Amino acid sequence: MQGTIIKGIGGFYYVKVNDNVIECKARGKFRHNELTPMVGDKVDISFISDTNKGSIDNIYERHNMLIRPAVANVTQALVVFSLTNPDISENLLNKFLMLCEHNNLKIVVCFNKSDLIKEPNKIDAVKMIKDAGYEILFLKAKEGIGIDKIRERLKKNVTVLCGPSGVGKSTILNRLARKNIMVTGDISEKLKRGKHTTRHSELIEIEGGFLVDTPGFSSLNTDFISKNEIQFCIPEFLEYINGCKFTGCMHYKEPACMIKNALNEGKINKKRYDFYIKILEEKIRGRSNK
Ligand SMILES: Nc1nc2c(ncn2[C@@H]2O[C@H](COP(=O)(O)OP(=O)(O)OP(=O)(O)O)[C@@H](O)[C@H]2O)c(=O)[nH]1
Ligand SMILES: [Mg+2]
Ligand SMILES: [Zn+2]
Incomplete structure (x- = not known):
């Protein structure tokens, strides 16, 4: 039987097969291959004889893999920021976008x-x-306004809700699910209730797709994206990239750069270009501030 791992706790994996969720153990062979099943994995399972428990026999190749939280095969991201309370950090917003682009x-x-x-x-x-x-x-989100617009986009996707803390990610998820699955509230409230906040990731089925909430991050690591890759994580650069005079142009100090041309003509937003240069310079200097 083929299914999707929707949750993993203490060595058990919960695999959704059609309308059933089957508790499974991973076969020993995965441990030898150092391949640990993760939430989001497409797997083949079989029942362990005379039980209603299963074993994971095969893990299909992953299309991608998010690290924080650990989820495989994500197709879509809702990058959530609040307009105020907390205020938007443009740098952090650009970093979230860069990571999402990097994961396609x-x-x-x-x-x-x-x-x-x-x-x-x-x-x-x-x-x-x-x-x-x-x-x-x-x-x-608190009033439920705009939620149906998201609903339309969930089908057949594995969607991750990401963004800083306190912006309303879990409020959105609860609205979509039409029940209070995740803990919401301001930070002090959550610390009080801290023991109950779930830290493991779980796929929640809504509208024929899966949704996964994440804890809010106030910093993001982009170190593993190489100096040459970052330009491809800025989608509005793409139509100009091939026009630059020098192959391997980093759109930095090189002459006859089509990205810088587009910037000067106002076709590329200066803040986005400056963000690119900031990340590039960090990588050139071989250090980054997260
Ligand atoms: N004014 C207003 N407050 C909202 C809205 N959506 C959520 N909130 C409030 O913002 C606070 C934080 O919401 P959460 O959903 O817990 O935020 P989160 O992004 O899940 O935060 P973390 O789990 O810490 O990452 C809560 O007190 C919500 O009630 C909204 O649309 N308007
Ligand atoms: Mg939350
Ligand atoms: Zn260039």
Whole structure:
């Protein structure tokens, strides 16, 4: 039988096969091959005779693998930031986008808490994201507004909710699920209830797709993306990249660079270009500040 690992706890894996969830153990052979099953894996399982428990016999090749949280085969990211409370860090937003691009995810940028802001379109970060060409949703998750727009995008996808802490990711998930699965609240409330906050990732089935919540990150590691790869994580660069005079142009100090041309003509947002240069310089210097 073929299924998807939706949860892993204490050496057990919960595999969704059609409408059933079967508790499974991984076969010994995976341990020898140092291949540990992970949430999101497509697997073949069989029942252990005379029980309702299964064993994982095969893990299909992964299309991608997120590290924090550990989830395989993610297809889409909802990059969630609140317009205020907490304020948007443009640098962190660009880093989330870069990581999602690196993993080849479809991306929807969700600006939440739009009930707290009069003119969302005037916010610099919103303009930057529009210029970059990303799809944007304005949400009022607490009131359930904008949630149906997300609902339409879940089918057949494995979607990850990512973004900093306190922006409303779990509120969005609970709205989508129409029940309170995840703990929500401001940070002090969560610390009080800290013991109960789940840290393991779990795929939650909604609208014919899977959704996975993540804890909020205030910093992100982009060290494993190479100096040459970062330009390909800025989608609005792509149409210009091949026009540069020098092969291997890093769009930095080289002459006749089509990216810099586009920047000067206002076709590329300066903040996005500056972000690229900041990451590039960190990599050239061989250090990064996360
Ligand atoms: N004003 C307003 N508050 C919201 C909205 N959505 C969520 N909140 C509040 O923001 C706070 C944080 O929401 P969470 O859903 O817990 O945020 P999170 O992104 O899951 O945070 P972490 O789990 O810490 O990463 C809660 O008090 C929510 O009630 C909204 O649309 N408007
Ligand atoms: Mg949360
Ligand atoms: Zn160039």
